[in-house]
Each structure stands twice: as C-alpha cells, then as structure tokens.
Amino acid sequence: MADHPRTTTLHEPAAAPTPAAAPALRARGLTAGYEGRIVLEKLDLDVEAGRITTVLGPNGCGKSTLLRTLGRLVRPREGTVELLGRPLPALRPRELARRLALLPQSPVAPEGMTVGDLAERGRQPHRPWYRPWSPEDAAIATEAMTSTGVADLASRPLDELSGGQRQRAWIAMTLAQQPDVLLLDEPTTHLDLAHAVDVLDLVVRLRSQGITVVTVLHDLSLAARYSDTVVVLQDGRVRAQGPPADVLDAGLLREVFGLDARVYPDPVDGRPTVVPVGHA
C-alpha cells in the first residue's frame, strides 16, 4: 500500500527501537466506560514502540476497556489516543486495521472455518473488495501462519484444534494484517501453563520482528517474565508503570490487589516472582 510508509513488516525485522523513540501509543486524559459507568478516568499512558507492555490489575479495574479504547473498539468520552503520532479518530477503519491489530478475549469463529481461512481474513484491510487475492497476500498469510507455528494446520477447522493452537491461529490472523502494534486481550485465558508459555514465547518472537505488543494478563509472575514494561491499573487510572522488577513489590500488591504476597527474584534471570500468601 503506497499511501502510508510501513515501518516494519513480517519480512524485514527492524532493529528494536531505542526506548527514547516516540511512543507507539499515547493516551492522554482518557475517560471511557459503558452505559453510564465510567471505567477509565483521565488516564495517561505511553506505550513504548517495539516493546512488550502488559496491563495488570484486579478484575474490573478497566484492563480490557483500556485495551479496547486503544484499539478504538470503545470510543473515549474524553481524551485522546494517538497511534504512531496520529490521533485515532483521524484514521479510517481500514487504515487503522493496517497499523493496529487487536485480538479480543475469546473470539468465536464460525463452524468449519479453517486456520487458513482465518489467516486470510487478516489480509482484508489491505485488500479492497475489487482487488483480487494476490500471490503476495497468500505469501503473507502463509508467513503469518508459519511464524505462529500453525502452517501445518492450515486446512484444519478451528473447532478441531486445541486451545493453544486456536489462539495461535487467531494471532496468525492479526499478523497477516502486518500491524505495527498488536493488542492481545488475555491471550492465555483458558490455556494450561505449557500452552500459555507457548503463546507468550510467540509474543517475544513478534517483538523481535519489531511489533509493539500490548497484552492483558492475569498471572503476575508470567507477566513479569515476559514483559518489558508492566502497567498496573487501579480504579481506572495508571497506578504504576515500568520494568517489572521496579514495579512489582509486596507493597503494591497489597494496595492494588489486596493480596498478601512475597516477591522474590526468580532463579532464571532475576525477574520478580509472586508467591501469594493470602488475602491481605
């Protein structure tokens, strides 16, 4: 697509940008909610480009709403979101879909849809209805399936796959969009630990391809292991943000989650590991 320059593609992994680079997403004074209920209130957030950012917080603190607002599934009542320096309302739907992909929580595919069909849907924002399917589209969809490890399953219906495989197939769809920014809403829900790690390893590989990833996770230790930055939400605002080791400590867990927990450096690379003791 000639109308906008791509910073990264699946084929040419860009060098990881320095932290000083402009934020991939910038939210200012964000207030959002549903039907009379305010979930986010005057929230400010910068998401660094080329990093894995994980949003943490207790149930109902607005994690999903934040992600959905960043992806324009929820329109904010006040405040702005900028994607790579451009305000979201200025982008046409397909333009946005070429730059930013969002995988909602527990998406449902029609019965009988195959992994290949799904990956192909990711090309939709790049392909106006009058433009026929091109070899390039096919190559990109295949590439997306290969990098998520589901290429061998291309002709299998989604309903026959395991939870982990299905989740990776959905991520393949978002990769076929060739986004700069990928938002994953609880990508590890309903997955056992091995499959969850599988998905998160994939997220790390995506970072190495230059994609900015924002996820919502429930497991604090997993979040600490895989994230460059964690954002802790409380009552619709950002309570803390920074590298996991700086942010996650016993005091914060007590105040935000009401959780009595010890935090130890893990034996692998010293990231924080949360050991719950009980309700604070």
Place this chain on the structure above:
Amino acid sequence: MTGLTLGPVGLRVRRRAVVASLALLLVVVGLGALGLLTGPLGLPVDRVLDALVGSGSPLDQLVVTQRTDRLLGALLVGAALGAAGALTQSITRNPVASPDVLGVTAGASAFAVAASVRPDDVQALLGLPAQSAAVVGTLVGGIVTAAVVLLLAHRGGFDGYRLVLVGLAVNALALAVVAWLLTRAESEDAAVATRWLVGSLDGVDHGLLLPFGLLVGVCLVTCLVLADRLGAMRLGPDVASTLGATSGATVPAALAVSVLLAAGATAVAGPISLVAFAAPQVALRLLGTAGPTPLAGALTGAALLLAADTAAQALPVALPVGIVTSVLGAPFLLFLVARSLRRTRG
C-alpha cells in the same frame, strides 16, 4: 415460608406466592362475575341469578348456559395452557418454549382443518360421526404430531435445544399442510377454518367441558406429584441427577402431560397463541416462584385467558380471543427473548 400439608403432599408456600395467588383468584372471580352478569343480551342481574339456580325462563337459561360455558372454557383452557407451558419450559429450560414447539397446536390445527375441509375423509379415517370426528381428530392430531416430534428429537435422551428445533421443523411442515388444505377448501369452509385457526371461545361445546375438566384435573394432580422433580430439572439434567431426581421417567411423564393439556385445549378452543408461553413467565414474576411451576402457570393462565376474553368481548368489533392474546403476548415475548439473549451472551 410456611408449611402446608394436604394429605401426602407437602407444600412449602411463600408468603408472596399466597398473596399473589389470592389476588389472581380475586381477578378470576371478578372477571367471571362480570362475564356472567353482563353480555350482549343485557339480561338483568336477578334473571341471571334465577337462571343460574335453574328457575329462569328457558331463554334466560340458554343465555346463561352459554355464558357459563364460555367462562368455564376460558378458565379450563387457560389453566391447561398455562400448566402445559410451564412443563415444557421447565424441561427445555427455555423461557420461550411452549407446547407449540412440540408441534401440538400445528398438528392439531392440520387435523382440525382437514376435518372441516374434508369431513368425509376424516370421518372414514376415524370411523366416527362428523361432530366427534372433528374433536377427536384435533386431539389425535396434536398427540400424534407431538409423538413424531419427540421420536425425532430423542437421541439418548431429550435435549432441550434439539427438541425445540425439531419442533420448529415439524411445525413448519404442519402449517404448510394447513395452508394447502385451505386452498383446497370451499369458501365457506375456509372461513370457518380460518376463524378456528386463530383460537376462539365463541362456540365452546358444552359437551366437551366435563371431559376436558376431568383431563385438566388429572393432569394438574400429576403436576403436583412431579413438582419436586421438575424443580430439580430446571437446574439442568446434571444437577438434577446429583439431587437424586433422575430424568428417567420425569421428562416423558411431564411431556406427556403437557401434550395432553395442550391438545385438549386446542380441541376445545382452537390454537390460542402465546398463553402457554406467557402464563408461566407472568406467574414466575408475580408469585416469585423458583422457575415456571405448572400450578402457578395454570392459575395465571386461567386469569390471563379470562381477562383476554373479557377484553375481546368488550371490543367494538367481535374478535376471537386468539387475536387479543397474540397482540398482548408478542411484546412480552420479544422482551423475554431480548433479556435471555443478553444473559446468554458470552
């Protein structure tokens, strides 16, 4: 909660349920009195009362008999439909399922229209004289159609969803047969059949009331016996069996009762729509019962149908009561479906 024991049957009764039931009874009595004492011929109250005790003029007696027949018909048909709906809703665990989904009414309609359009064939088929052939045909048609639906839907047990969907398919077929029969009919017969198809209490057959009343009575007693196990069924088959209420005999028994009640009601008054669906749901909200219970459904159904019939008679144009129940019931149906859909959303 208060305890109430009637012979072997123990009932736990909630205060709200008692109050609401009494209120419903009052409504029934009030509307019943209104129906008896007023009417097209403007009979004075004393002559109605005379006729009721059997001392009025033959004409007065005739008029009053018609009114009592209509009143009893409304009460019995309403009660039957309400109880039948509560049973199907409990089994399918679907708030909008009524015996209609079992194909009862559509099947009954097909046979009834056949009886009025091609009386000779139906009489020959059943070996009965014309008048009873129509009634028996309706009853048999409802039961046979329901049996077909149940047979097709049975795959190692009755799954609520499958039951509903198979019912829809059979219904559609039966309604096509009705439409086809109507095109084959003489104009006069078609008019009669179309009126019957809407459901009306205008010409309730006096001779049917006693047998139908007995049927309703027996069925309601059966409902009382099934009540506890049905309550467990409403929590789903898995929970029901952990509560010791295996669905083994309960489901077939409850379905049979539901089919009998609905087919009987259709034979008496034609297919009156939406009462069977609405009554248990109204009862649920009014009486605060745990789920659509058959007895509460029966009481509410009687009150609702009587009210609808009173309204139908009060209209400037004489409309069959089935139209009134359709018009009043449809928005309620929409509301309930919208709510249920919101709840099932993931």
Place this chain on the structure above:
Amino acid sequence: MPQVPRARGRTVVVLASLAALVVAATLLSLAVGARSIPLPDVLHALTGGHATDDAVVVTSQRLPRTLVALGAGAALGAAGALMQGHVRNPLADPGLFGVNAGAALGVAVLVFVLGVDAPGAVVAAALVGAAAAASVLFVLGLRSLQGGAVVLLAVLGTSLAAFLGAITSSFVLLDRQTLDVMRFWQVGSVAGRDTSAAALVLPLVVCGLVLALANGFSLRSLGLGEDVARTLGTRVVRARVVGIGAVTLLAGAATAVCGPISFVGLVAPHLARRLTGHDYAALVPAAALAGAAVLLLADTAGRIVAPPGELQAGIVMAVIGAPILLAVARRRRVVAL
C-alpha cells in the same frame, strides 16, 4: 511451505455450475406441466416461432411464472444467506423468521383495512412490513453469540412469524370476501401472479442483489464477531444497515409478488455453503443462484405431483425444507455461524 488453501478458481467453477443448473431448471420449468412440451419446441416458441398451442402455453403461461420463480428464488436465497450471516444463525430464513410474514401483514393492512390495492402501494407496504420485521430480528439476533441463543432466536423468529400471521388472519376475518384472495396469496406461489407487480419489483430485486453481493464482503469479517470485524477495518454499523436494507428489499419484493414463501432462504444457503464454504463473498451469489434453481424445481415439481391440480411452490418448499431443517436440528451441536 504449505500454502493457504485458495479457492478463487473453485468459486468460479461453483458459480458457473450453479448458473448452468439454473438454466437447466428454467428449461425444465418451461417444458414440464400438465402438457409436456419437447425442448426444441420450447426453444422455438421462445425465439418467436409459430403461434402454436404449445408456443402460447410456453410464452403466456410458463414463461411468466418461470421468470417470477427465478427472481423470487434468487431474492429469497440471497436474503437467507445474508440473514444467516448477520445473525449468525444456521436456521435463519426470511420465511421462517417472519420477514415474509411482516411483508404479508403490510399488504394485508393496506389491501384489507385501507382498501388500497394499487401495485405500487402493495409493494411499498410489503417493504415496510419486511423492514420492520427484519429490524426486530437483527437487533435481537446480533445479541446472540452462543448455542443457546441460536435456538432462542429461532423460537423468536418463528413466533414472530406466527404472531404476524395471526394478525394478518384477523384482518382477513374482519372481511369474509377477502379471505378467498388471501388464502391463496398466503400459501406462496409463483403461478398466476400479477406480472405488472413483478415488473415493478424487478428493479428492487436487482438493487437488493447488488447490495447483498457487496454486503457479502463485509460478512466475511463479521462472521468472526463484531469486535474482530472492527479490528479488521469493517464499518460494522454500515454493514448491518446495508444488510437490513438488502434483506428488506429482497424478501419484501419476493413476498409482494409471490406471497410468503418459506425455506428457500434456508435451503439455498445450506446447499451453497457445501460448495463455497464460509466465504460470504462467494456464498451470497451462490445462494442466490441455488435459490433460483430450488424454487424453479419446486414449482415444476408442484405441477406434476398432484394431477390434475397443482401444488403451490410454497408448499413444495416446505416439504423439501422441513427435512433439511430437521437434519440441521438433529446434528449433535447447533453452532453459531
């Protein structure tokens, strides 16, 4: 490296074979009836040969009903595919779910209550009724995402159809004389229909089909849920509105001419889906073609199964469609599309 399964070539083949089927069904419909006319004579009559008795039968009787069946079948097939895609319900059909009944009620109110029966007004009334019913269904149907909701919506749709039918018959009851008109119209048939009304709705059907084809592209992503569709850049609200508009035009126009016909919109997309899979961009045209073929064959079959009379196409469709509905219902799970 494994390739994404591509089906563009296959789509062309599928659409071409369905089109061939429609042509065959058309010829069959022209040739078969109370009097069988050999195909060469049919072609001769169509190309303006001598005015033999056979030629008169073909051009004055069979050609009009064949054209009506073609248009109505395509319209109902496409409308069914759109409804199934939008409300993600495999049982959706403009007839079963009450859109046709809405159109019928519109006509009944106009003709039998207001006493107007100009073809243009009839068509407009049918469209208004269909639009109202379709909107109710869409608004409620879009909430349904799970298996249970599929059934709830099916019950709602059929109840809606029954309810609208009851109101329609009440108008008929008020006026005995119109019963005779109504009871034949309400069965749904392509024979003996008002050709001027058919000519009137032709632009509407064409318009509806174009909208439906365009809508098929949006349904590709809408099948993944509204959120995913939005993240893929689909304008969801616009797609829904176009969908309602197309269903209204197609089902309303078909009903205005033929009366309410059920099951074409159920059967045709199910047949088409076997050939095209879930790609609605291919499924919608395939369902339109399949709908035309199915309704043509149903009408033709209705002429020969019950001589000397005819079975209306609407009845034949119910006989064909109910077992298919049963088959869908008896599958182990009912899954949202």
